[in-house]
Amino acid sequence: MNISFPHLGFYHIPIKTLLSTLFPEAAVTPPPPITRRTLELGARHSPDFVCAPFKYNLGNFIEALENGADTLFSAGGGCRFGFYGGLIEQILRDLGYRFTFVSLFNADGLKIGRIRREVKRLGGRAGYPGLAHALLLAFASVALMDEVDIYVRQNAAFEVERGAFDRVRAAFLQDLASVRSFSALRKTDRVYAGRFLSLAVRRPQKALRVGLVGELFDLMEPFANRFIERELINNGISVSRFVNASYLLNQPKSLERKTVKAASPYLTHAIGADGTFSVAKTHRLARGGFDGIIHIKPFGCTPEVNAMPALQNISRDCGIPVAHFSFDAHCADSAVKTRVEAFCDMLKMRKGL
């Protein structure tokens, strides 16, 4: 058995650890890193105006199957995402591939019983203690990764030695890949906390702060947003982003009501998937002294399109610039770069830098 799953940022590291613990006999190979070819493959076989994450997932699966994978893991939930699995499976079968397709969680959310059933069916280790340990370790690794990411995003723009943050982060991810226990994870945490804090940072008096809001896949997958975070950091901006895997995994039931409340008076009800969160976050950041907001979504993402009228009103009422970026299968890097640069220049002029 050769297991594979779609990419999402750097999260393939904890997912790979998780799956190889659950299936000790199987080979777990994440698909090759996302390239232009992945996107082209995915776009060629997708319906025309399905959203970009679908195209990336499909491209990942095709490349994984080309590499010899025979068991594909998929996830779902939220708006259209919950219905991805069925169509992706059909498209891959029509292309003539033979594989087992496993959907670990769907629109209902994460259910441990369901995961256990699927693991058992595939002949993996499904004892409760082992499963619980593996899942908790994966969650803890994800939490640590997100913590590191947040620190890097906020500070990398002001590094003294160019590329230092990226270098330490790469080393961290490499070490994380070999972590198999909580003690090893704690050790990694300690070591890299020290290394990150020892990196010299020269933060100017008036540093520009930009918040990223929008659709989760395009926010978390750097290729999908044409490395927009990197672009902002290169322009000397401290970046904040609140949508990450930890946010997705720790969503209490009461969150929706709280989010709607935070988005009031612009929203009275939830507007679907992460659209409500985008509005609530933008509203809060606008009050919290941020200099600008970048709203990222795949083309035609209904929840985020729903959020746009509210975002435009927040922008007008609170006087904060909001830039909207839509990504699809065709996107030139230079177009994004130009727009980001112009946005940054405008922010600098507003602040008198």
Add this chain to the structure above:
Amino acid sequence: MKIGLPRAFLFHRYETLWTEFFLRLGHETVISPPTSRAVLAEGIKRSVDEACLPAKIFLGHVSYLIGKCDYILIPRIESFGKNEKTCVKFNALFDIARNTFFECPRRVGLSDSDSAPGAVSKPDPARAPRRTALITYNVDALKGKHEMDGFVRMGKMLGTKKGESKAAYLHAKKSAAEVDAARFFEELKKLFFRGNAHDTGNQLHSVSPLSPCALGAAPSMDTVSGFPAAARPCVMLVGHAYNLHDAFIGEPVVKVLQSLGAAVVFADRLKSPKLTASITEELTPGLYWTFQRELVNAVGLYRSRADGLVLITAFPCGPDALAHELMLRRMSDTPVCSLLVDELQGEGGVRTRLESFMDIIRMKNNFVGVREASPRSAEENLKMKT
């Protein structure tokens, strides 16, 4: 009071329910006219570029109604139960309209400190005696918010007592069910007897829908094309009610099909009271949008009676993109023509595609010659050329 109903989106589904409810409570309803170029242009101007075509049309209708009524009804519908969701557009329509039209005073108030001057002007009773506000009802059965509760609350906002609203709702629901049943049998009649292609539209028959004569009253000869009704190809139009019955999206397609001599059956009106889960699972496994499932259900149950299917999608409909693709991939027994309609649509393109589709159906079913022999078609061809 005057309640405005935008003739877009869910109006096409809940027309009777809404009008009867408000009528019963003693309110007047104002319905915006069928979508015109002007309405569409206004909608496009008011919308985010990437919003779907029906949403743009919707905002056009809302804009038309502002100033012509006291309240505009925009429901918020999320779910009817487990695996019975709606497109997220319907979760947000109310908020989108609120955020788009500042001339509507917000019912859920924006406090003064929250807004910059000019964003929301306070209603000045002397200067603007009648302003339009938005009114909504929320349906989210998964969270225990059912349709009737929503209507009762809405009635309360309009100053009606709970019992009265409830009675009005039940009455409206019953009339809506009757109208739906009448339409259902109308479509079945077309499907099985191929008649009445030219008087489809919105006309309802005065014959009681449930009486057997309604089913049996198929004309033996088609008066328009002069051919036996049974020989006419029957085309099933598959798409959301708000697309099929919209004057800009669906009606041109219906007209073209009818002028080509087809009996047009609307899949959205063939919704069964209870969905057949096995059919949806067979054609589109895992589908959880109610409106979509009703269509898939109709396609699964009745497509063998139709000679061809025309799928209508408006650009860029998210659920359709997935569901139609899956349906197409799993259904090889029926000729299908998939039409994508956007705001720049010209009738020429639609006509060309539908003509060739009809030719395919005719060839497949040996209907060859019917079109040429039809006295009407020559005339129409001439009309097309001029």
